[in-house]
């Protein structure tokens with residue numbers, strides 16, 4: 263059984279494998295992989311954002327109700343001390359803010375404000391929780407400070423922010439905890455408050471370490487998933503798409519071509535006398551030749567809907583979108599001369615002194631099925647072989 267690095271070495275030029283090999287201890291991939299990861303992770307985590315904001319609102323409302331019962335609000339109305347008015351103002355403003363944020367998030371038709379809403383929600387909750395603790399202390403009603411530690415954990419929840427975003431959020435939350443206490447509490451209470459701030463900072467540090475490990479694991483999982491997907495759809499020797507990927511793509515391209523009245527061309531090619539090449543130069547040289555032919559083919563599949571494929575063995579295909587008959591013929595010739603330029607010696611070939619290919623190619627008819635097109639082009643390829651090899655037969 264292979265070790266992980268050994269298994270990675272066996273995978274050809276691939277940005278996911280490359281990133282896994284290089285590592286990412288600063289939690290950053292090279293571009294455009296970093297952007298791809300952000301799209302993936304925000305899609306995964308976006309669904310939790312609405313739940314999180316609604317949950318925050320719900321919990322805050324429950325605590326507000328507990329206040330009303332604990333502090334006997336109905337009986338004492340309206341003779342409230344200043345600290346109680348302050349507490350009510352905080353409870354009310356946070357409920358109002360969270361309702362606005364929830365509406366912004368639930369209104370899915372506009373721009374996606376998820377990360378911004380999560381940031382403002384969490385900062386409001388940190389400030390609200392700190393002020394609540396302070397007002398309770400000024401009212402001389404006991405309250406557990408540990409709710410602030412719960413906030414430290416919540417700041418690092420996976421809610422669509424990057425690890426750096428979480429760190430910035432934690433840094434921004436610190437002054438929101440320290441400043442109100444120094445401003446609103448008496449000097450005798452400052453020491454206790456600073457002790458609470460210190461424990462809050464430690465909790466943030468521990469949570470940040472946990473979040474780093476989580477983000478690292480999540481990134482690794484992303485790379486492995488993409489790698490798995492890549493391997494399921496590509497040929498490991500040439501890094502071209504494989505037959506499975508081709509079959510799916512051919513159907514899609516034909517449907518798209520019909521819808522947009524665009525021509526679709528399929529070209530299939532088979533290396534001539536490849537068995538003799540292997541027998542003469544060895545299997546390793548055969549593999550190298552297949553790779554070089556693969557790279558050449560890939561150069562001809564430039565547009566997003568085009569595809570270069572290794573169908574299996576020494577058989578390849580090119581699928582081209584928006585390509586007319588004249589372009590197809592030019593492309594076949596360009597492929598043949600490209601191969602001649604590569605000049606891969608084939609001393610055992612009765613056809614030429616270098617490696618050559620036989621090709622069959624044709625444009626898809628309107629409404630033609632992928633199976634029919636494939637069968638027709640395969641026949642053309644057979645005809646090219648019969649015509650003496652190193653030949654292009656157009657249908």
Ligand SMILES: Nc1nc2c(ncn2[C@@H]2O[C@H](COP(=O)(O)OP(=O)(O)OP(=O)(O)O)[C@@H](O)[C@H]2O)c(=O)[nH]1
Nearest residue numbers: 532533534535536537538540545546548549575576
């Ligand atoms: N090196 C190498 N050889 C391969 C690979 N896959 C298939 N082959 C070889 O490709 C050769 C194909 O042989 P044939 O199907 O007889 O075709 P051919 O010798 O090219 O003859 P024509 O197509 O009729 O010109 C076989 O010898 C296979 O072993 C591969 O991944 N690497």
